[in-house]
Amino acid sequence: MTNADTPRRNFYGRAHGKTLRASQKTYLAEDLDRLRLPGVSVQDNPDRAPLDLDTAFPGTGSLWLEVGFGGGEHMVHMAARNPGIRLIGCEPFVNGIAMLLGKIRVAGVENLRIHPADVRDLFDVLPDACVAKVFLNYPDPWPKARHHRRRFVTPGYLLPLARVTAPGAEFRVATDIPDYVRQTLEEVPPAGFTLERQAGPGAAWEDWLSTRYEQKALREGRDPHYLTFRRNG
Template sequence: MAENTTPERGWRNFYGRRHGKTLRDSQREYLDADLAELAPPGVTWTENPERTPMDLDALFGGRPAWLEIGFGGGEHMVHQASQNPDVGIIGCEPFINGVAMLLGKIRKAEVSNVAVHPGDVRDMFDVLPDASIERAFLLYPDPWPKKRHHRRRFVTPEHLEPLARVLKPGAIFRVATDIEDYVRQTLEQVPRHGFEWLAEGPEDWRTPWADWYSTRYEQKALREGRVPHYLTFRRVAD
């Protein structure tokens, strides 16, 4: 179902689910107690109707900023945060059940270098400064398998153009997917928007990254016999 997520600006389609199964009491408690403190300021239209760029130095104390687009259950994001305490990581996820799962993992891991936007990453693109993000992750995005729905995929100009704008020259963009046609579209579209694919041979996309943390989506893909692909791109200077 599509819905208007930015009425002040005009119509912006959103496709997918915002809610799933009924939340457990503990998950509701995470949302009530932790989300407001972890949400980056000035992302919502109510807070920031002028779309003033956010102050990432204030948010993360001057640390480099990374971005995870659709963090799912949050396991990869928390892993990266715990392994890289000198980095601040922003995660965007409109599916509230996934947000609740992430908040529980943040509590358990006791990481503090994270910010959580429970919404569309395009809202974050509206307020991120130019060339401000040093690494971005797109891990097992919704494949939208029907051909007529391919325009809903992340790897389209609507998303890649603002992503290129907010990434620093030399920044790394990682994409993981088990859907071959998503690989095709990624390799067609991403290099057209200011990126180069860092691959010299098949092992470069068959082998997980050295710091990879396998997600529940990947584990499901492996159980069902699908082959993961690990694509690494670098933002080139304009």
């Protein structure tokens, strides 16, 4: 894919929130470039050439992906719990990126990289069948019906996701929105995944770390739902 062929995409959602604290500005200034996955943006890779992962993210462990890492607590937890894997996190929200960088400093984990922008840019340049596990935790629900096409669980995201996931790869979805569960169950299987497990409150994955978004949902009386899909072989 050349720069001229790169699709023009609308991006919906916030990129900035509350004013950053001085410490968060320091994290962004000092740590983001070191942890940013190179060769993903159109500016860095105008020809959209597939990434050489051995160069972009050296290591021999399985490649995992977290789409929309929020405040980063789940991502850091997974990186620390699984030091042999390589974990990429995508998040366009600057405040969330700054929060993640602070948590990385505290935890001292090194086996992760960040793409601080639209995950579709990453899908453009990832090699086929390179990802072994994917996390989608409490994605933006886009509650209005006319906005459901903006959800991640739509073909524009799911088909590229299917291309980059390996046969047998695990795809986890956590949400507190029943209609998001409905759409997930309707749209993920046709993209090339099989539902393996569907669970409710108190039945999360064994290695799950409850995020701040989940805690907010529980405080407000919304039940979590945990769905596990497997990429068809």
